[in-house]
Amino acid sequence: MFIEQDVKEKLKALQYSPQWLEWGFIDVSFLEEQYQEFGLEKDSGSEHYRYGAFRRWLQNNEKYSDTEIKQFLELVECDPDEGMATSAAIDLLRWPRISKEQFDTIALFLIRVSGGRLANNVERERCLRELRRMGTISLTEFQRYMDLGDAVIQRYLYDNFTHSNIMFLQILEQEGKTKAIRNQAKQKSEKISLEKLHAQNQLLDRIQSDFSDNKRDLVMDCLSSIGLEHVMAESEYNLHSTRMAILELANGDCDEVIRLTECAKIDFRDVIYWAVLERSPHKLG
Numbered sequence: 001m002f003i004e005q006d007v008k009e010k011l012k013a014l015q016y017s018p019q020w021l022e023w024g025f026i027d028v029s030f031l032e033e034q035y036q037e038f039g040l041e042k043d044s045g046s047e048h049y050r051y052g053a054f055r056r057w058l059q060n061n062e063k064y065s066d067t068e069i070k071q072f073l074e075l076v077e078c079d080p081d082e083g084m085a086t087s088a089a090i091d092l093l094r095w096p097r098i099s100k101e102q103f104d105t106i107a108l109f110l111i112r113v114s115g116g117r118l119a120n121n122v123e124r125e126r127c128l129r130e131l132r133r134m135g136t137i138s139l140t141e142f143q144r145y146m147d148l149g150d151a152v153i154q155r156y157l158y159d160n161f162t163h164s165n166i167m168f169l170q171i172l173e174q175e176g177k178t179k180a181i182r183n184q185a186k187q188k189s190e191k192i193s194l195e196k197l198h199a200q201n202q203l204l205d206r207i208q209s210d211f212s213d214n215k216r217d218l219v220m221d222c223l224s225s226i227g228l229e230h231v232m233a234e235s236e237y238n239l240h241s242t243r244m245a246i247l248e249l250a251n252g253d254c255d256e257v258i259r260l261t262e263c264a265k266i267d268f269r270d271v272i273y274w275a276v277l278e279r280s281p282h283k284l285g
Contacts, residue, residue, distance in 0.1 A: 003018060003021060007021070007028060010032070011031065013035060014034060014038060014049050014050065015081075016050065017075070017078055019071070019075060019078075025075065034049045034052070047079075048084075050079065050081070051084050051088055054075075054092075055088070063097050064098060069102050069106065070105075073089065073105075073109050076088055077109075086110070086114065090110065090118075090121070090125075092106055093107060093110065093122070093125050103129065107125075120150075124150050124152055127145060127153050131156055136234060142161065142168055142171065143171065146171055146172070146175055149177055150177065154172065154176055154177050158181055158184065158185060163235060164192055164234070164236035165234065166193065169189035169192070172185035173185040173186045173189060195236070196236060199236070202240075203240070203244065206244065206247045207220060207247065210250070210251065211254065215254050219254060219257050222257050222258055222261045223257070225261060226242060226243060226264050230264060230265050231268045232268070238268060239268075242264050242268040242272060245260075245271045245272045245274070245275035246271055248278065249274055249278060
């Protein structure tokens with residue numbers, strides 16, 4: 001690729017290698033914009049402009065070919081500012097649009113160029129990548145990620161998988177890496193316990209109000225057979241709403257409780273929707 005002399009001078013001033021242009025990571029107009037800005041900021045290092053170029057390339061592409069990933073990493077390895085270039089490679093590792101194979105390539109590169117120093121960072125990003133693809137998580141999986149002892153991973157677990165799971169919160173309370181996460185888990189666990197107690201009392205009050213003594217145990221057993229596995233996101237709120245909707249629709253009829261419970265196990269949203277319709281002043285005929 002032929003590069004005019006004035007363009008070469010601008011590349012040199014910003015410490016870009018010719019490959020930045022040849023491989024399409026920047027173009028002449030972008031280079032010109034950066035060069036003009038660089039001339040006005042006398043105390044600014046050129047590494048900031050190259051990092052901006054790395055970020056711009058990442059943001060402007062929907063997906064990346066294996067060749068582009070290889071070229072990106074070559075630009076990183078040849079960059080005169082090792083710290084900035086490594087940060088750019090870590091940004092690439094974290095980018096959600098890369099494939100698993102590309103992630104592995106970038107991970108091996110980072111471990112190699114850092115002499116193993118970034119191995120823990122790479123493992124953390126691998127785990128976070130896995131977690132972001134999970135809708136739900138089992139107790140075994142939760143414990144496996146906890147056992148890594150990484151505060152960042154534990155924060156992600158807390159933020160995304162403990163909405164109403166007291167068991168997960170108790171694990172974080174006991175094994176959390178930081179005092180902050182242990183305290184937050186404890187406070188959230190106590191709050192959920194109080195909410196569950198209130199929900200249980202509300203459920204019992206409705207059963208006692210609607211059913212005779214000899215029917216209450218049957219109704220309770222029936223409702224208890226609906227578990228977190230039957231509702232979206234294994235949410236305690238959804239579970240309580242489902243059980244209360246069944247009682248509302250059954251209106252004291254034990255056979256209806258049994259029938260509606262089976263419906264809820266197929267799709268809990270049906271009974272909640274039916275209860276909403278029942279409350280509506282404009283019921284469907």
